[in-house]
Amino acid sequence: MKTSLDCLPCFLRQSLEAARFITDDPGIHEQILRQVLRSAAEMELRQPPPVMARIFYRRLSEMSGLEDIYRPAKDRFNRLAMELAPELRSRIKEDADPLMTAVRVAIAGNVIDFGINGGISEEDVHKAIKKAFAEPLAGQTEEFRDAVRQAKKILYLADNAGEIVFDRLLIEQLPIERVVLGVRGRPVINDATIADARAAGLTDMVKVIDNGSDVPGTALAFCSEEFQRAFSDADLVIAKGQGNFETLSEEPAPVFFLFKVKCPVVASHVGMPLGTHVLLKGG
């Protein structure tokens, strides 16, 4: 999916939110915003939005000297999700359809996205998780169930920190000996890296590989060879979050996308209203 002109005001807003996360100095906020405006004015728009967003977040990282701007927030949301996990795990186990209930919980966790909402609170996560069980789910749920049953190699692509704990609850419902988990190769926004997979206890459960890239999505051309091989070897890819959808939506691969529709550009691309929880077959 290509970057839309509508993404540009959104990149600007994201950069400003990130700048405010880094420092309280309004002079630096202004300096960062002017830099972002200058880059945006000259930017190629043929790539998907996460590939563009990466440029801004790199710039922010360079200007701040912070390699992992959102590390404290990521730790906080990992902890929060770990606190919520035991009760959710019980509810999933007791449910008549544990797989789909775990899908619902994993998608609800997709609300923890600092790109879309830098001001997300713990309260917001509580609310989203509470609603998860009743939220309608659009897409190919039965095909997903079959794909999980038949798959020999499942590559699960995580999205954000905090959210990755809810992904774990879904991974627990998969045949875990056949699952490999993919995370981002370097910090970008609040996306999950190997540190977050570890915090969620996933490194002890499944094989975890990083994709070698700091695109907040999965842009294969930017990924390591090892990751590209794992991607093409998988006969089921479960791609979590909008960033993975935006970068993989045109890839001819056995992918199911699980995400919450969080911006008007994606909403118009998938033809579903903002806020919809989807389990969408790609490829």
Added chain:
Amino acid sequence: MKTSLDCLPCFLRQSLEAARFITDDPGIHEQILRQVLRSAAEMELRQPPPVMARIFYRRLSEMSGLEDIYRPAKDRFNRLAMELAPELRSRIKEDADPLMTAVRVAIAGNVIDFGINGGISEEDVHKAIKKAFAEPLAGQTEEFRDAVRQAKKILYLADNAGEIVFDRLLIEQLPIERVVLGVRGRPVINDATIADARAAGLTDMVKVIDNGSDVPGTALAFCSEEFQRAFSDADLVIAKGQGNFETLSEEPAPVFFLFKVKCPVVASHVGMPLGTHVLLKGG
């Protein structure tokens, strides 16, 4: 009120909406957006947002060769408001408190703002007007009543086309022989000019002057001498809409601001939630 960094993503969004209003050609949308990004990167931010917005809208007007981009939309909303006016006038007359009811209707009409929402529909206006009578009103209503009673020269500053018809319903509740109506001097966004005052029948009712400027607000330094005189002669200024608030909020003058809080920057400036209908004493 100074321009906030948060205004920049919003200027970008507005420019894109206006570009799409001008043409369906995505190449031109992109060209316009890149120009806007370049100007925004170098822009001084000490002035109020409408003074900045003026620069973008001038650029759009030059690039499109259209002096009045939103003229067709302005005509449409003037017509819609004129259709709604007779019934609203009856309701106001029959009300126990016609002045405050007319204030409510006038503020509800403030929803017709192409800067805030380029996609506003006739349905949205119907809804806003329907809710107007029940909507809570924050601010100094009794002081406003006294000010109207005592004023010898009232300057009413209109905001947008369409909305100006609802302003007329409020002006009808004022001592009209003491009222002068101020409109923008040149087209900008969907702001009301003399043509809209005429369409609303106001030119036959009160003296109408234009402010000589194309700032979507009332930035006195940009206004004509005649207008500046009218402003300083008035012992009551009724300033309608966010644009007039943003430009006059720091002016030591006998002003009452009537508007709907429509953006987070203004919401935080007045300390009231988004969507609040306010009648605020300035000066």
